[in-house]
Amino acid sequence: MAQPFIHNNKTGLTRDLIEAMFPMFEQASAGAIAVDRDCRIIWLNHTYAALLGVDNPEAVIGQPIQPVIPKTRMPEVIATGRPLLLDIMEYGDQQLVVTRLPYFDDAGQVIGAVAFVLYDDLQPLTPLVSKYRRLHQDLVAARKALACKTRSTRYSLGDFVGATPAALEVKRRARLAAGRDMPVLILGETGTGKEVLAQAIHSVSPRSDKPFVGVNLAAVPENLLEAEFFGVAPGAYTGADKRTREGKFQLANGGTLFLDEVGDMPLTLQAKLLRALQEGEVEPLGSNRVQSVNVRVIAATSRNLETMMADGSFRSDLYYRLNVLEIGIPPLRERLPDLGILCEAILEDICQGLDMRGEITDTGVAALSSYDWPGNIRELRNVLERALTMDEESGTLDADAIFRVLPRQGSGSRRVERCGAGRPLAEVLAAAEAEAIESALVACRGNRSRAAQQLGISRSALYEKLAKLS
Known part of the structure; x- marks a missing residue:
């Protein structure tokens, strides 16, 4: 039988692991590749070599991966130690569904990563992907508990599960949003995962080490919304706290403010929200002093905002301020x-x-x-x-x-x-x-x-x- 894959004989540390996992990769993928901690190719199977148009697979062993696969995200996996499950990669005129997994030495240090291109039929891989997802979630949860971080996120892009073209397009737009510090509007029916996606965008954005603060506008009484957003000065009204109470804008300063069900926001608050977004400052209730804030807003709604603009229940200027990048989540x-x-x-x-x-x-x-x-x-x-x-x-x-x-x-x-x-x-x-x-x-x-x-x-x-x- 012909040698099933190309590898470097000097990489014994990784070879045993790769060979143990190889039968599953070969059965359930359309190609697989592995790199070391410096993102040099240490293994490439023949099907992936053919997919990439590499005539001499032996020649690329030991070479950096990026000249071979220009849009690879393997350096990101090596740098973060995080898997990228069911991701989409563009190669030439093809769109490939790819899963990338880091692997570690006994000390827990990343020593490389392996990636494989999936067939359309994901069923053979779902046990492996689910087990790896669970182990990774356990690790993330443990790290968050140790760090005692407040107002952090639970979800990453890997938690938005799906490999249909519609789901992959959602992930593509989410990655685009994560890399650009702009307002995002997420549209979708109830239960489609709008907050999961909002947290995922924050978790891989440059603001990921800052707070993620969410507020469901449909769940807060209208007479409390202004205080909820902008905070309350000491003694602003009878029974108010004698200390300053920070609002969601102040709590999210430097990070991301998630406005869930933004279509339920009353018109009076829409004007104040628009000003806060335009000027980058808020004025707490009962105060004459403004406070500068720097937040990235992600809004979500299950309502049709264009129809609401037509009937006058949603401001068009706020809509265009929020809808710089739109992501529509398809129903199940x-x-x-x-x-x-x-x-x-x-x-x-x-x-x-x-x-x-x-x-x-x-x-x-x-x-x-x-x-x-x-x-x-x-x-x-x-x-x-x-x-x-x-x-x-x-x-x-x-x-x-x-x-x-x-x-x-x-x-x-x-x-x-x-x-x-x-x-x-x-x-x-x-x-x-x-x-x-x-x-x-x-x-x-x-x-x-x-x-x-x-x-x-x-x-x-x-x-x-x-x-x-x-």
């Missing part, structure tokens, strides 16, 4: 192929620290794909938690376990709307096809192979049709 129903890896990540998180295990079968994922998910990822987590509670003994969620807890409404309501009177023929046919697919999945208890056989189509064709349903 528009990225159903991400369900498998989302379930792996959520189940790992649910079971973390508990004396239980949780995993989901292909049929369980198929059962989930038949639902509309109006509550998005938040609802998905709720369904998985209930399913685990009902089936705690086995910890394995199959189609039966999912159907027992899955709400009965959802995609059926969409079919009624699509198949209404006066609809174009193409829409009626598409709705009929969707109904046939979902009926087959229910009849086969989520078994996609049997459902495809019942429908008279191939399994791959069924996957494609499920991905297109929205």
Whole structure:
């Protein structure tokens, strides 16, 4: 058998680790590469060499990686010791889904990194990715506890899970936002992960060592919002504290201020917020003195701000101040192929620290794909938690376990709307096809192979049709 990969015989310290992990890389990736702590290539398999157009793989061993892969982020992994899971890399006219992992010596020092390009089918890698994610989260949590940092973030870009084109575009824009100190507006339905993304942007931005302060505008009474934002001077009103009470702007000074559900902000406060953003200063309630502040604002909303501007309930000048870089998070129903890896990540998180295990079968994922998910990822987590509670003994969620807890409404309501009177023929046919697919999945208890056989189509064709349903 031909040598499966190219390596440097002088790198014995890393060779054992790489060779131990190689079979999984070779089976579940379209190419893999490893570098040492100086970002020199120490290993390159033949499939990656062919993908990169490297005619003589032996010649690049020992060479810096950047001339070979100009847009590589391996130096970032070496410098930070943090993995970059399910990232997107542009190479020529290709967009590749890449995972990069650091590896360490016995003293905990980074001695190199390995990266591999994934196939479209992520299922073989989800156990590895989920385990590595859990271990990395444990490490991050321990470091945060030791550092006793206040108002730090819980999430990084790796916590926004997904590998569909829509999810990868969200990550691309988030990386763009992290590298530029500009206002960001995140749009998405409830439960799509807007705060996760906001924290992720902050965690990899130049302000990451400064506070991240979030405020949900829908949860604060209107008469308290001004004090919440700008603070209160001593004795500003009857019963006020005799000490200065700092507002969110002062607490976030130097860092990031996250305005969740900004569409719920009353007009009176919108004008004051706009002035604070334009002038970089705030005036606490009951004070005649202004305070300079330097914050980066990330706003999020599930409402249509353009419609609100048209009816006069949201200021257009504030909208344009906030919406310098817009990131739209698609609803879960528009990225159903991400369900498998989302379930792996959520189940790992649910079971973390508990004396239980949780995993989901292909049929369980198929059962989930038949639902509309109006509550998005938040609802998905709720369904998985209930399913685990009902089936705690086995910890394995199959189609039966999912159907027992899955709400009965959802995609059926969409079919009624699509198949209404006066609809174009193409829409009626598409709705009929969707109904046939979902009926087959229910009849086969989520078994996609049997459902495809019942429908008279191939399994791959069924996957494609499920991905297109929205």
